Amino acid sequence: MTSVVLPGDPIGSLIGDRRVTASSGGLHAHVYPATGLPNATVALAGAAEVDAAVSAAWEAHREWVAHPADRRRDMLVGLADVVHEHLDELAGLNVHDYAVPISNAGTALLLERFLRHFAGYADKPHGTSSPVSGSFDVNIIEREPYGVVGVIAPWNGALAVAASCVAPALAAGNAVVFKPSELAPLAALRFGELCLVAGLPPGLVNILPAASDGGDALVRHPGIRKIHFTGGGTTARAVLRAATDNLTPVVTELGGKSANIIFPDADLGRAAALAAHQGPLMQSGQSCACASRILVHESVYDAFTEQFLAVIGAARVGDPFDPEVNFGPVISAGSLDRLLNVVHRAVEERAGELLVGGERLVDGALAGGFYMQPTVFGGVDNRSRLAQVETFGPVVSLIRFVDDDEAVRLANDTPYGLNAFVHTADLTRAHTVSRQLEAGSVWVNQFSQISPQGPYGGYKQSGSGRTGGLDGLHEFQQIKNIRIGMG
Numbered sequence: 001m002t003s004v005v006l007p008g009d010p011i012g013s014l015i016g017d018r019r020v021t022a023s024s025g026g027l028h029a030h031v032y033p034a035t036g037l038p039n040a041t042v043a044l045a046g047a048a049e050v051d052a053a054v055s056a057a058w059e060a061h062r063e064w065v066a067h068p069a070d071r072r073r074d075m076l077v078g079l080a081d082v083v084h085e086h087l088d089e090l091a092g093l094n095v096h097d098y099a100v101p102i103s104n105a106g107t108a109l110l111l112e113r114f115l116r117h118f119a120g121y122a123d124k125p126h127g128t129s130s131p132v133s134g135s136f137d138v139n140i141i142e143r144e145p146y147g148v149v150g151v152i153a154p155w156n157g158a159l160a161v162a163a164s165c166v167a168p169a170l171a172a173g174n175a176v177v178f179k180p181s182e183l184a185p186l187a188a189l190r191f192g193e194l195c196l197v198a199g200l201p202p203g204l205v206n207i208l209p210a211a212s213d214g215g216d217a218l219v220r221h222p223g224i225r226k227i228h229f230t231g232g233g234t235t236a237r238a239v240l241r242a243a244t245d246n247l248t249p250v251v252t253e254l255g256g257k258s259a260n261i262i263f264p265d266a267d268l269g270r271a272a273a274l275a276a277h278q279g280p281l282m283q284s285g286q287s288c289a290c291a292s293r294i295l296v297h298e299s300v301y302d303a304f305t306e307q308f309l310a311v312i313g314a315a316r317v318g319d320p321f322d323p324e325v326n327f328g329p330v331i332s333a334g335s336l337d338r339l340l341n342v343v344h345r346a347v348e349e350r351a352g353e354l355l356v357g358g359e360r361l362v363d364g365a366l367a368g369g370f371y372m373q374p375t376v377f378g379g380v381d382n383r384s385r386l387a388q389v390e391t392f393g394p395v396v397s398l399i400r401f402v403d404d405d406e407a408v409r410l411a412n413d414t415p416y417g418l419n420a421f422v423h424t425a426d427l428t429r430a431h432t433v434s435r436q437l438e439a440g441s442v443w444v445n446q447f448s449q450i451s452p453q454g455p456y457g458g459y460k461q462s463g464s465g466r467t468g469g470l471d472g473l474h475e476f477q478q479i480k481n482i483r484i485g486m487g
Helices: 047-066 069-085 087-098 107-119 158-171 186-197 212-220 233-243 268-285 301-313 333-348 404-412 427-436 469-474
Strands: 013-015 018-020 027-032 037-043 138-145 148-152 175-179 205-207 226-230 250-253 259-262 293-297 353-356 375-378 395-401 419-423 441-444 477-484
Touching: 013 047, 013 186, 047 148, 047 175, 047 205, 047 212, 069 087, 069 107, 069 158, 069 186, 087 107, 087 158, 087 186, 107 158, 148 158, 148 212, 158 175, 158 186, 158 226, 158 469, 175 212, 186 205, 212 233, 226 233, 233 250, 259 268, 259 404, 268 301, 268 395, 268 419, 293 301, 293 404, 301 353, 301 375, 301 395, 333 353, 333 395, 395 404, 404 427, 419 427, 427 441
Parallel strands: 148 175, 148 226, 175 205, 226 250, 259 293, 259 419, 293 395, 375 395, 419 441
Antiparallel strands: 013 018, 013 205, 027 037, 138 477, 353 375
């Protein structure tokens, strides 16, 4: 295993231009999932640090909006340049954070792309004008920043959330208090430091690693004008309840139980490779975009299953810093135990046939880490808990269907609606089925490739609001109507 060398002293919050290690939220022993050993101590933010960060953010916001729009644009481009210079470092910190294989640690590049894209919006028109009935008054519809927004990121995507939320928030004129999970704070903290290196006002981006108490204090703070939360439904409900104290608006991006539909005319080899990547292999299935329900037409079910299992069997497991490795551990011992119980329960309930996997990997250097075999169930009942409850791990289900209508019905038969995937060579089918799927994003003959140009978000219990595109920018702006009487 590659050794993980991090500072011996506690790693604290970034508030303004200072690292704060005296923390009211206590200390957290960060564990590297590939070894199961502690590798850093994190000083967690509590209510005191949240209050200091919000104050610093409001001061920075006033300085930020005092700059001409083209100056703010240039500063964001400069930040993208600095991120580009530190891509390797940020990718490495991503591995240190949650042992995602370096071959999959591409969110640093995503961050650069989002920064460059949204920098271009900073000096573009944000409002419109309109005539009004029975009058020659001047009627202006303007979009303005909220001021200070709170962004709460999950452990499996701090840099991705920085890309999709912090970049548009800054372009819209806001300051940000960003809370990464205590399980993965390292890359986010370095990004905050790079904001200072790029010359952004101290306090414009504050990074507060925190557990649930710190997150609650952030959501309840009266100085936070809007919250963007990415995570699970249970925590989202707690965030929404806490936000009612100040009637703070909340945008959520939540979980999924995405369907990946394999039609009989699909390129089965390509579909099998993409389904393996989008399912159990990418981030070990620990992704809201994981396509954990693979719906396969009965005429190609056996052929697809054979190729899919071959791809799974060829997965390279090992040191996440090895560029040849494409499958890593899950985040914690608790998560590993939960996933093994999911498999055990699915077998007991006869939800489907266990085709491969289902056990912990304990060979040699992997023994101390939280590694689990990629796990595939075949012939799964779509009504089972295995098919309906988000697994958040390398456990996927193969489900047969007989025609297009049944494929759509099965795909939509879930409380979630974040992503859906379609594999077909028929353009008419691709278009027709995509329109019928209840999902915020539909990916045809490809895996999920989030881009700054495309709005991303969920239907149903997968959340509300969007990141990316013009819709993502508008989430961080509020609308004002100014009417000037002309006599």
